[in-house]
Amino acid sequence: xxxxxxxxxxxxKALHIVxxxxxxxxxFYLPRLFVYHAERAGTPGELSETFKVMEAKLMRLIxxxxxxxxxxxxxxxxxxxxxxxxxxxxxxxxKLAAVVALSAFHEWLEKRRMDxxxxxxxxxxxxxxxxxxxxxxLLVVIVVxxxxxxx
Numbered sequence: 001x002x003x004x005x006x007x008x009x010x011x012x013k014a015l016h017i018v019x020x021x022x023x024x025x026x027x028f029y030l031p032r033l034f035v036y037h038a039e040r041a042g043t044p045g046e047l048s049e050t051f052k053v054m055e056a057k058l059m060r061l062i063x064x065x066x067x068x069x070x071x072x073x074x075x076x077x078x079x080x081x082x083x084x085x086x087x088x089x090x091x092x093x094x095k096l097a098a099v100v101a102l103s104a105f106h107e108w109l110e111k112r113r114m115d116x117x118x119x120x121x122x123x124x125x126x127x128x129x130x131x132x133x134x135x136x137x138l139l140v141v142i143v144v145x146x147x148x149x150x151x
Contacts, residue, residue, distance in 0.1 A: 005080040012080070016073035023070050026063035027102065027135040030055060030109050031128050037116055039125040048119075055113045067106055074099070090151035098141040105134050 005012070037051040078084055084092050108131075115121045144150065 001079075002081040005076060006082070009077070009080050009083070012073050012076050016070060016077055019066050019069035019073055022062060023066035023102075023106075024135060024139060026058055026066065027106065027109070028132070030058055030063065030113070031132040033058070034109075034112060034116070034121075034123070034128040035125045035132070038121055038123060038128060041121065052117055055116060059110060059113055063106065063109075067103065071099075071103075089149070091145040091149045094151060095142050095145040098138045098145070102135060102138050102142075105131075105138070 033051060033055055037048070037055070040047055040051075078092070086092070112121065112123060112128075115123070
């Protein structure tokens with residue numbers, strides 16, 4: 001398997017990056033949709049239903065598959081011989097922690113989406129604005145760890 005992974009490495013890396021970009025797009029956009037949805041909570045009807053459809057499709061058609069692909073290609077990259085020295089490279093552990101945090105944020109967004117779907121949202125637009133910064137901070141950590149490898 002190691003030889004196959006080494007041969008496929010450039011493709012795996014490209015697919016990992018494409019998947020990550022799609023996932024990040026959703027992680028940036030869904031909280032913004034929640035801001036608009038929460039701020040119009042007092043106006044039930046067509047607009048609220050439109051937000052619900054947009055949020056559900058973003059999660060189901062883009063974010064979930066992109067997260068799964070990001071993890072799959074990332075694990076395959078990590079298993080490629082010679083790419084990571086697990087006993088010496090600390091950067092990979094920081095990156096993994098940030099990716100786990102992104103995954104937890106993804107799940108938090110899914111729970112909030114389900115709240116909106118049930119018309120039970122209790123989170124303010126202001127809080128969603130603040131939470132919209134979480135994926136940015138984690139993305140910076142991930143990119144610095146992978147490109148600069150300071151640890």
